[in-house]
Amino acid sequence: xxxxxxxKNLEYAERTKEIADKYVRPAAAELDRNQTYPWEIVxxxxxxxxxxxxxxxxxxxxxxxxxxxxxxIEELSKACGGVGVAYAVNALGSFPITIHGTEEQRQxxxxxxxxxxxxxxxxxxxxxxxxxxxxxxxRAERNGDSYTINGDKKWTTNAGAASxxxxxxxxxxxKGTRGISAIVVEKGTEGFTIGKEEDKMGIRCVSLxxxxxxxxxxxxxxxxxEKEGIGFKNAMMTLDKARPGVAAQAVGLAxxxxxxxxxxxxxRQQFGQPIASFQGIQFMxxxxxxxxxxxxxxxxxxxxxxxxxxxxxxxISAMCKLYATDVAMKVTTDAVxxxxxxxxxxxxxxxxxxxxxxxxQIYEGTNQIQRIVIAKNLLKESGSS
Ligand code: CAA
Numbered sequence: 001x002x003x004x005x006x007x008k009n010l011e012y013a014e015r016t017k018e019i020a021d022k023y024v025r026p027a028a029a030e031l032d033r034n035q036t037y038p039w040e041i042v043x044x045x046x047x048x049x050x051x052x053x054x055x056x057x058x059x060x061x062x063x064x065x066x067x068x069x070x071x072x073i074e075e076l077s078k079a080c081g082g083v084g085v086a087y088a089v090n091a092l093g094s095f096p097i098t099i100h101g102t103e104e105q106r107q108x109x110x111x112x113x114x115x116x117x118x119x120x121x122x123x124x125x126x127x128x129x130x131x132x133x134x135x136x137x138x139r140a141e142r143n144g145d146s147y148t149i150n151g152d153k154k155w156t157t158n159a160g161a162a163s164x165x166x167x168x169x170x171x172x173x174x175k176g177t178r179g180i181s182a183i184v185v186e187k188g189t190e191g192f193t194i195g196k197e198e199d200k201m202g203i204r205c206v207s208l209x210x211x212x213x214x215x216x217x218x219x220x221x222x223x224x225x226e227k228e229g230i231g232f233k234n235a236m237m238t239l240d241k242a243r244p245g246v247a248a249q250a251v252g253l254a255x256x257x258x259x260x261x262x263x264x265x266x267x268r269q270q271f272g273q274p275i276a277s278f279q280g281i282q283f284m285x286x287x288x289x290x291x292x293x294x295x296x297x298x299x300x301x302x303x304x305x306x307x308x309x310x311x312x313x314x315x316i317s318a319m320c321k322l323y324a325t326d327v328a329m330k331v332t333t334d335a336v337x338x339x340x341x342x343x344x345x346x347x348x349x350x351x352x353x354x355x356x357x358x359x360x361q362i363y364e365g366t367n368q369i370q371r372i373v374i375a376k377n378l379l380k381e382s383g384s385s
Contacts, residue, residue: 016075024079031205052114060111067303070248077252081356082205093120100225101205121162142170162209182224182229202355243321250266257335257353264356315377322370325360
């Protein structure tokens with residue numbers, strides 16, 4: 001795997017691994033049990049200069065692109081999937097600004113995000129708008145130099161920790177997806193409240209809430225791109241850029257589970273020998289390792305396409321998300337199997353990997369949606385018959 005990495009990639013991996021080994025791994029079980037947000041770890045990531053890896057240099061970030069972002073996410077997720085997403089979601093939340101923000105908007109919000117002083121959330125999903133993101137109902141009406149927002153968002157990752165929220169709202173109900181706009185709402189704005197915290201199966205340490213807008217008045221200068229109607233495209237383009245991050249989280253979870261399984265099967269004695277000496281076990285390990293490596297390479301392929309400035313990466317981005325997250329589910333489930341009865345119990349960290357992996361097949365577009373996106377683009381590329 002190392003032959004794939006540049007000097008800079010390796011530096012990022014090592015710097016993150018240090019934090020993961022020292023602060024994430026020892027805290028993971030307790031953060032999971034109590035569903036507590038990993039503030040201490042975010043502080044360490046901030047001190048290590050890792051909060052702005054993907055943000056361009058001119059806006060205070062490192063300007064080191066999506067591959068390095070994915071490498072950091074993978075290293076964190078090897079130790080804890082919840083910490084992995086608590087970090088990655090800041091990229092998801094800031095992409096709408098890097099994609100369509102005006103120069104003034106980028107200068108206003110990105111430097112604080114790059115320093116880790118402000119965390120971000122992405123508010124698209126609603127109670128009745130999950131996969132069908134175009135059917136959102138949250139309404140923003142313009143009155144002079146402000147918008148009044150009314151509505152509710154569901155499953156907003158990072159909601160309890162963030163200070164900046166990109167909220168997708170309907171500004172023109174007659175225009176369907178072309179009537180959707182993206183508006184940045186800052187924490188503390190009157191009429192904006194953080195609602196119920198969800199009790200999750202996995203990734204338990206990241207905060208995930210409903211959020212509510214009741215006559216919430218936001219300055220019109222917070223309309224992304226200062227243009228109505230570009231919100232749905234912005235949401236889709238953001239997801240295209242962010243999905244390799246979910247895939248990297250999945251690779252990290254799969255690799256983390258595989259590493260533990262290798263270690264365990266070499267130690268665990270049955271029938272008078274380590275279970276790793278049985279071919280049935282070896283075949284499982286071999287398949288797991290091969291799938292993880294294939295997934296990682298697909299993540300890099302997508303990240304590299306984005307970093308190289310490709311104009312079309314929707315398909316490869318969906319492919320890496322689909323493949324890597326299915327691999328994560330399979331590999332983490334197999335890892336539990338290799339731990340046997342012990343794997344099913346909370347005494348060992350392995351069951352957490354399986355719980356954390358499940359969400360990766362669901363959020364940032366279910367894997368059924370990824371297949372729709374892949375097929376649509378595949379058929380489009382092949383031209384009309
Ligand atoms: N880039 C740019 N534009 C795009 C695009 C893309 N990738 N995909 C679609 N568009 C444009 C289309 O070209 C079209 O534009 P025109 O109006 O100019 O024709 C417009 O958007 C509408 O496109 P569709 O007709 O294809 O839209 P649709 O309503 O059929 O939906 C969908 C398509 C792919 C299913 C979309 O709804 C989707 O991606 N759904 C999944 C939503 C999702 O991923 N949610 C995750 C929420 S975030 C989350 O989980 C994160 C978290 O908290 C951690």
